[in-house]
Amino acid sequence: MMGKVMTMAQAIGRFVPDGCSVLMGAALESLIPFAAGHEIIRQRRRNLTLIGPISDILFDQLIGAGCASRVTAAWVGNVSAGLAHNYRRAAEANTPHRLDIEDHSNFTLSLALLAGGLGAPFIPTKTLLGTDLLPGSQSFQLSSEPDTGAPLVNVQAITPDVAILQVQRSDREGNAHCWGNLGVSEEGGLASRGVIIVAEEVVSREMILSDPNRVLLPSAKVVAVVHEPWGAHPSPVQGFYGRDHGFYEQYHLASRTSEGFEQWLKGWILDIEDRTGYLARLPKDRLNQLKPSQRRLAAPVDYGY
Amino acid sequence: MRTESSNTQYTMQEVMVAVAARQIRDGEMVFVGMRLPLLAFAVAKRMHAPRAVGLFECGLMRDEPAPELLYTMSDPPNIAGAIWSTRMINLMGMLQQRAVQLGMIGGAEVDGFGNVNTSYIGSRQRPTVKLPGSGGAADIASLAGRFLIIMQHERRRFKERVDYITSPGFGEGGDWRRRVGLPGGGPAAIITTLGTLSFDPETKEAILASHHPGVTPDEVCRQTGWPLRISPAVHETTPPTEEELAIIRHYDPKGFWTRP
Numbered sequence: 304m305m306g307k308v309m310t311m312a313q314a315i316g317r318f319v320p321d322g323c324s325v326l327m328g329a330a331l332e333s334l335i336p337f338a339a340g341h342e343i344i345r346q347r348r349r350n351l352t353l354i355g356p357i358s359d360i361l362f363d364q365l366i367g368a369g370c371a372s373r374v375t376a377a378w379v380g381n382v383s384a385g386l387a388h389n390y391r392r393a394a395e396a397n398t399p400h401r402l403d404i405e406d407h408s409n410f411t412l413s414l415a416l417l418a419g420g421l422g423a424p425f426i427p428t429k430t431l432l433g434t435d436l437l438p439g440s441q442s443f444q445l446s447s448e449p450d451t452g453a454p455l456v457n458v459q460a461i462t463p464d465v466a467i468l469q470v471q472r473s474d475r476e477g478n479a480h481c482w483g484n485l486g487v488s489e490e491g492g493l494a495s496r497g498v499i500i501v502a503e504e505v506v507s508r509e510m511i512l513s514d515p516n517r518v519l520l521p522s523a524k525v526v527a528v529v530h531e532p533w534g535a536h537p538s539p540v541q542g543f544y545g546r547d548h549g550f551y552e553q554y555h556l557a558s559r560t561s562e563g564f565e566q567w568l569k570g571w572i573l574d575i576e577d578r579t580g581y582l583a584r585l586p587k588d589r590l591n592q593l594k595p596s597q598r599r600l601a602a603p604v605d606y607g608y
Numbered sequence: 609m610r611t612e613s614s615n616t617q618y619t620m621q622e623v624m625v626a627v628a629a630r631q632i633r634d635g636e637m638v639f640v641g642m643r644l645p646l647l648a649f650a651v652a653k654r655m656h657a658p659r660a661v662g663l664f665e666c667g668l669m670r671d672e673p674a675p676e677l678l679y680t681m682s683d684p685p686n687i688a689g690a691i692w693s694t695r696m697i698n699l700m701g702m703l704q705q706r707a708v709q710l711g712m713i714g715g716a717e718v719d720g721f722g723n724v725n726t727s728y729i730g731s732r733q734r735p736t737v738k739l740p741g742s743g744g745a746a747d748i749a750s751l752a753g754r755f756l757i758i759m760q761h762e763r764r765r766f767k768e769r770v771d772y773i774t775s776p777g778f779g780e781g782g783d784w785r786r787r788v789g790l791p792g793g794g795p796a797a798i799i800t801t802l803g804t805l806s807f808d809p810e811t812k813e814a815i816l817a818s819h820h821p822g823v824t825p826d827e828v829c830r831q832t833g834w835p836l837r838i839s840p841a842v843h844e845t846t847p848p849t850e851e852e853l854a855i856i857r858h859y860d861p862k863g864f865w866t867r868p
Contacts, residue, residue, distance in 0.1 A: 330667075331665070331666035332666060332682035333683075333687075357743055377742050378742060378743035380740030380741075387740065394738035395735055395738055408746040408747045409742070410744065410746075413695075430700075430747045431746055431750055433779050434750070435774070436774070483682070483687045484666040484693055484696075485667050487695065488695075546679060595684070599688050
């Protein structure tokens with residue numbers, strides 16, 4: 304029997320088929336599973352529905368590479384540099400092809416995933432009332448409070464086929480520790496039918512079980528564990544590496560034109576076999592510069608009884 | 609652009625940071641956005657609002673500004689030393705509980721009732737510009753006790769009607785927010801590269817409250833796409849003090865966010 308630990312190519316090959324819905328970038332600007340996204344591009348997936356609150360430039364890359372037919376998100380751009388050029392080309396000119404956009408806010412996307420994880424059909428909220436996100440949207444229905452008749456927005460549940468979550472460490476079963484801001488990682492993972500864990504380190508079960516409060520979600524949800532050091536670069540992973548701001552800026556400039564993006568795509572993804580090749584292409588010393596200059600260990604907690 | 613004033617040079621972005629910081633009251637819970645609001649929070653904490661608490665929608669709460677410049681709210685220096693590192697929905701829940709007094713958002717287009725568009729310019733089906741979208745801005749605008757809009761002041765961005773309401777201001781004016789059921793108090797000010805606009809308490813129209821040093825009220829009106837009312841009490845914006853500037857430059861020494 305094949306265990307859950309596998310290469311990125313195997314995990315994407317088995318669990319991210321054409322036409323599926325995939326949640327990525329759940330933590331927001333950190334822990335973005337770029338290595339997984341790049342493998343999706345290399346395997347030429349098509350007609351994916353991309354789900355995520357924001358994704359920084361990962362969704363832009365997947366859209367530009369022609370992998371996505373639909374985006375369900377609150378924000379698609381380049382957080383430190385500006386607009387997302389491929390997203391713009393797709394929405395404005397159907398380049399490389401048509402893209403359906405399901406607009407959310409960060410709150411409604413987290414409510415939709417929370418509803419998915421709770422097995423609830425929808426969750427009511429008061430955000431977005433009066434906005435143009437509501438009319439014609441399949442994600443929202445207007446309703447009212449039973450007692451007062453005050454307006455409400457019912458946010459429909461989202462249940463992605465697969466969530467790809469980057470974490471600091473995991474055991475071989477997918478019991479994973481994750482720390483820092485979590486964004487929608489927890490509710491997103493729980494809402495999804497399966498979870499691919501991408502871990503900076505694969506550690507022993509004993510180490511994970513020493514701190515069960517830090518476990519993100521039940522390993523029963525996890526279908527694959529990929530050991531991929533630097534898998535989130537250029538986004539940061541607390542305790543492992545910082546954000547490579549310059550990389551986002553360079554991407555912003557390179558992707559200004561379709562031709563520029565094609566070249567970027569070839570150089571950083573298509574002509575590269577795997578993450579090792581990608582890391583080798585980074586300027587010498589870049590990885591060292593991104594490593595933390597000092598450790599900040601949390602105090603141990605005592606689970607004794 | 610750098611402006612000369614009493615031997616102190618500063619950029620318009622630095623003026624905007626100082627103006628935004630002064631809107632933060634001591635002890636408030638503040639939903640801090642990206643870019644200039646990050647700096648405004650730091651200035652307020654160091655100046656007049658030492659007990660203000662910052663909320664970051666990625667899932668962080670801080671009672672001290674991060675020790676170094678942030679490019680995004682999830683940068684490692686913002687996580688280390690946070691008073692809470694959690695799920696986004698917990699912070700959004702506090703917003704919906706009305707526990708957050710102030711939020712700050714940016715925008716690509718704004719209208720005379722403080723409605724903000726960060727989604728589509730032109731039609732939704734075939735936009736001329738597809739903007740990134742709401743992020744958490746629509747939630748802040750819907751739910752925060754009050755919010756600030758921080759924007760580049762250009763005629764093409766200050767439109768009579770925005771093409772799309774991403775983040776609700778006062779809608780069509782008057783009691784629109786109450787009628788549509790929005791719990792938050794709406795925009796308190798639009799802080800721009802040229803001045804500060806506040807809102808008529810009755811009609812909810814935007815009114816020019818102050819013009820930045822070196823800018824005339826006329827210039828602000830010329831860069832506004834509707835007939836902008838000028839407050840009888842209109843005045844020159846108090847420029848950033850030496851102390852405010854020192855804090856801004858401490859956090860943004862290279863001017864990543866504050867030098868155009």
